[in-house]
Amino acid sequence: MISILKPIAVALDQLEVAICIFDAEDKALVWNDTFLQFFPEHAGHVHVGEDYRDNLRRFYLQRLSAEELPQIDRYIEEGVLRHRNQLRAFEFDHHDYRVRVASLPLGAYGRVRLWRKTAPLLTGMQDRINPDTKPLPTQILPDTAMALESLADGILMVDEIGRAIWANHTFLELYGLPSTDALKLRDFAQLYTQAWQHEVPTAEYVASLGLLKEHQRFSGAPYVLALPNNRWVRVVELRGTQTNGSNFLSHVDVTESRQQQEALKQLTQHLESLAIKDALTGLANRRRFDEVLESEWQRAHRSKTPLSLLMLDVDHFKRLNDTHGHPFGDEVLKRLASILAHRIQRTGSLVARYGGEEFAVLLPDTDLPSAAKLAEFIRQQVENMSLGNENTGLVRITISIGVACASGTALTASTTALVDMADRALYQAKRSGRNQVAAATP
Numbered sequence: 327m328i329s330i331l332k333p334i335a336v337a338l339d340q341l342e343v344a345i346c347i348f349d350a351e352d353k354a355l356v357w358n359d360t361f362l363q364f365f366p367e368h369a370g371h372v373h374v375g376e377d378y379r380d381n382l383r384r385f386y387l388q389r390l391s392a393e394e395l396p397q398i399d400r401y402i403e404e405g406v407l408r409h410r411n412q413l414r415a416f417e418f419d420h421h422d423y424r425v426r427v428a429s430l431p432l433g434a435y436g437r438v439r440l441w442r443k444t445a446p447l448l449t450g451m452q453d454r455i456n457p458d459t460k461p462l463p464t465q466i467l468p469d470t471a472m473a474l475e476s477l478a479d480g481i482l483m484v485d486e487i488g489r490a491i492w493a494n495h496t497f498l499e500l501y502g503l504p505s506t507d508a509l510k511l512r513d514f515a516q517l518y519t520q521a522w523q524h525e526v527p528t529a530e531y532v533a534s535l536g537l538l539k540e541h542q543r544f545s546g547a548p549y550v551l552a553l554p555n556n557r558w559v560r561v562v563e564l565r566g567t568q569t570n571g572s573n574f575l576s577h578v579d580v581t582e583s584r585q586q587q588e589a590l591k592q593l594t595q596h597l598e599s600l601a602i603k604d605a606l607t608g609l610a611n612r613r614r615f616d617e618v619l620e621s622e623w624q625r626a627h628r629s630k631t632p633l634s635l636l637m638l639d640v641d642h643f644k645r646l647n648d649t650h651g652h653p654f655g656d657e658v659l660k661r662l663a664s665i666l667a668h669r670i671q672r673t674g675s676l677v678a679r680y681g682g683e684e685f686a687v688l689l690p691d692t693d694l695p696s697a698a699k700l701a702e703f704i705r706q707q708v709e710n711m712s713l714g715n716e717n718t719g720l721v722r723i724t725i726s727i728g729v730a731c732a733s734g735t736a737l738t739a740s741t742t743a744l745v746d747m748a749d750r751a752l753y754q755a756k757r758s759g760r761n762q763v764a765a766a767t768p
């Protein structure tokens with residue numbers, strides 16, 4: 327694939343079109359000389375495998391003001407999202423030129439970005455002309471106004487330095503403005519801030535204002551802003567390149583689709599959590615345990631560190647169920663789960679409900695004596711736990727624990743071998759009278 331793309335990139339040099347191709351992980355694969363001419367800040371830095379984020383960092387280091395610089399990571403992440411989701415070409419100013427950029431997906435290979443200079447810079451999106459020296463803008467023609475009034479989207483016309491001249495009714499309604507008189511030559515950022523003036527500023531508002539300011543540097547790249555009362559609007563700003571050119575911003579109310587997206591996202595998260603969580607205890611389920619065991623096994627193998635496993639089982643749980651009822655049995659499992667979750671909090675460790683009244687605790691970077699010590703501590707804590715209600719009276723439970731550790735050459739065996747070792751140790755603990763810890767002999 328690269329062997330085909332390289333000659334294309336070189337051919338595009340002859341058309342003065344800059345190209346940079348990124349793989350599916352946003353790493354640079356191929357670019358041409360025009361790319362380096364358009365973006366001299368990258369010369370000597372781009373290399374195969376370079377992350378698009380590093381590319382964007384150099385771009386923004388040049389572009390952002392000292393005031394905006396602390397937010398550079400946010401600008402970079404937004405740039406990455408623009409890159410991945412771009413559907414239509416948009417424009418921005420860079421050095422002395424207005425540049426048009428298109429981005430196309432290349433299937434499994436990644437994405438290609440193409441840039442073409444459209445005009446020498448006259449109006450300056452970035453370095454705005456001092457408003458005091460500009461004459462007042464002319465009003466728009468009545469015919470144009472009538473046509474724009476008939477649109478369902480909000481339209482805001484601004485002059486070449488961004489001062490609002492005219493807006494249709496949909497725009498005025500969206501931004502809570504009584505009439506076009508309220509525009510008062512303000513720029514869009516001021517109008518947006520004004521729409522929020524009676525509201526407590528939310529995180530979405532702050533993020534949206536940053537986004538709006540950043541997008542004043544682009545023409546035609548859509549962005550979404552939060553409005554008060556949980557409403558959302560998608561904005562596209564189209565700027566002319568002539569000094570007398572009229573610029574306009576179109577605003578589409580996307581509240582409904584945004585709410586649907588949000589509901590879908592929450593549902594997906596909920597379903598994902600259901601897929602890996604045990605419903606009764608809230609602990610990881612068996613499926614999750616198997617996944618984590620596999621990845622921790624690999625990690626232990628690479629880092630040559632021990633990996634320990636505890637298998638815990640409630641003693642005579644059937645009798646407890648039979649005596650006090652299944653719901654009480656459920657309560658016992660929840661209490662036990664909570665004790666385990668509190669005790670095991672080290673990053674990388676995992677507590678899971680392995681099945682029925684059996685729990686598994688995975689302990690990365692822990693050797694057998696340390697795992698056995700922890701198991702003994704848990705056993706004592708459960709033994710001393712008082713349970714019960716007015717029907718059951720005071721109930722005490724005990725648990726048996728099997729401990730196993732994979733380290734050194736044992737790590738070359740399988741994950742199943744570790745589980746089997748811990749299971750056999752648990753069986754040993756049960757056979758030796760329950761309420762005890764048994765460690766597998768390595």
Ligand SMILES: Nc1nc2c(ncn2[C@@H]2O[C@H](COP(=O)(O)OP(=O)(O)OP(=O)(O)O)[C@@H](O)[C@H]2O)c(=O)[nH]1
Binds near residue numbers: 643756
């Ligand atoms: N309340 C409740 N009981 C469960 C649940 N899952 C499994 N059980 C019960 O747990 C009991 C497990 O019993 P056994 O495997 O015979 O073991 P035991 O009675 O704990 O005896 P030992 O393990 O040998 O000490 C069975 O009666 C299952 O019905 C659950 O989610 N809630």
